[in-house]
Amino acid sequence: MCYQMIQTPEQLDAVCACLRQNETTLMLDTEFVRTRTFYANLGLLQIFDGHQCFLVDPLLCDLNNSDFWSLLTHHHWVLHAFGEDLEILKHHVSQFGLSIFDTQIGAAFLGHGISMGYQALIQETAGVLLDKGESRTDWLARPLTARQLDYAAKDVTYLYQAYHTLIDTLKTRHLYDFVLAESARLAKLRCQENDPQTAYLDIKNAWRLTRQELAVLQKLAAWRLETAIAKDMPVNNVVREEALWLMAKNQPDHKNMLKETGIAPQAFRIHGVALLRLIKEAKELESANWPEKIKRLIDFPHYKQTLQQIREAITLVEVQTTIPADVLAPKRLIHELLNWHWQLTDEQRADEQNKPTLLSGWRYSILEAYLPKIG
Known part of the structure; x- marks a missing residue:
């Protein structure tokens, strides 16, 4: 493989x-390492313009002090x-x-499915089975070894190709512009x-908690995310999710009770005092400041x-357009639409920024006449 x-x-x-x-048009890829960090560490950047392939070493080149x-x-x-x-590139451009x-x-x-791997793609389009x-x-x-560089x-x-x-x-199927639009949407x-104040919504079984318990979870989850970012470490290396949920549920007020949440010994030693303080602060919040159930x-x-x-309705559109149903309207986007109808206020729905994906862009131009009335 020829490269510079x-x-x-x-x-x-x-x-x-x-x-x-x-x-x-540039073909781009990155090689990175993310094992014990919040942010991925860039190890190599590959560029191919159809004629020349550049393997840019960010550890040896000062990319930030150039154009x-x-x-x-x-x-x-x-x-x-x-x-x-x-996620890596957005920190540089x-x-x-x-x-x-x-x-x-x-x-x-x-x-070809919503998550076709690179190896399968190249085998399908070029008839080449790549070694991964x-x-x-x-x-x-x-x-870096010659084998690593050839792979990159x-x-x-x-x-x-x-x-x-x-x-x-x-382009033959008149789908190219839709792919560009979808790529741009997901890139955006x-x-x-990450918003620390909404991090609690990603905690498993948060829906089981009362509003008061959610107030505790919200404060703990926000602190955990901010700590992970500041220390550049995975959120679960700060405090594991299951322990965080139990803290919100049981609301310990002393160290022995905090240990009963299953918090890891190292996390207890480093963060125990801070966690008890956060729980105390959250318990003192007025009910008007609790998150909604x-x-x-x-x-x-x-x-x-x-x-x-x-x-x-989506199945009918799939037949007429050849766009797979799981591309047109995956369950996540259907839930987004139902949340918009059932859980937002009239004022929130009037805000264009809250408009669900199925009611905007290329999808709405296709689905408008088919989506059922949602009461």
Whole structure:
């Protein structure tokens, strides 16, 4: 596999010179390590423009003191399963590329499933079975081996052929613009920062708690997320989720009672005093400041019937458009729609920012005439 290693200021200048030329479409990928950190650590950035493949070493190149990141945004981007890649890149660029295309999304529109892996994509489009043996190696260790570099280069060079094969079919079926729009929507979601005040909603079984207990959980979950970000460590390495829930439920007021929540010894030793203080503060909150009780959609009387009606409508649209139902309206987006109808106030529904995905963009242009009336 032909590639150029970028490890010196002179080599980086040469890449920047290429990026200053007319806008083009770049195949991008990242290799990273995230085991004991909140943020992924970038180990390698791969770029292929259809002619040249650059493997940019961020550990040896000072990318932040050059025009590299800014120049990268002057081009169109193609990635495969871009979620984690964009989480890394958003810390370095002010915006993503002129457009962004996720080949996993493109493959999903063509009926290959919503999570087609890169190896399967290349085998389908190029007839080549790639060796993925280096995917779990330490990309922060130096020097990188020839096998690692060859693996990294293939992640963007074969992507070029896959991309063009996909877009030819998508354009024939008049689906290309939909894939671009969906890629842009999901990329925008990746730009959103975690809100500590809503972190409690992600705790398993939070719906079982009373409003007062949720007030405790909200304060604890916000503290846990802020601590994880500040210390750059996984949230469960701060305090495990199950212990956090039990703290909200039992609301310990002394250390022996706190231990009964199953908190790990190290977390107890480091954070025990702070956790008891947070619980005490939350218990003192006025009821007007408690979060609303979490209502599960499954508990609404017409949930199953309405869900079935929507799925029947989506199946009809799938037949007419060839867009798979799990792309048109996955269960998550159906729930978003039902939440909008059943759990938001009239004032909240009037806010365009709260409009559900199924009632906006390319999906609404297709589904408007088919979605049932939701009471």
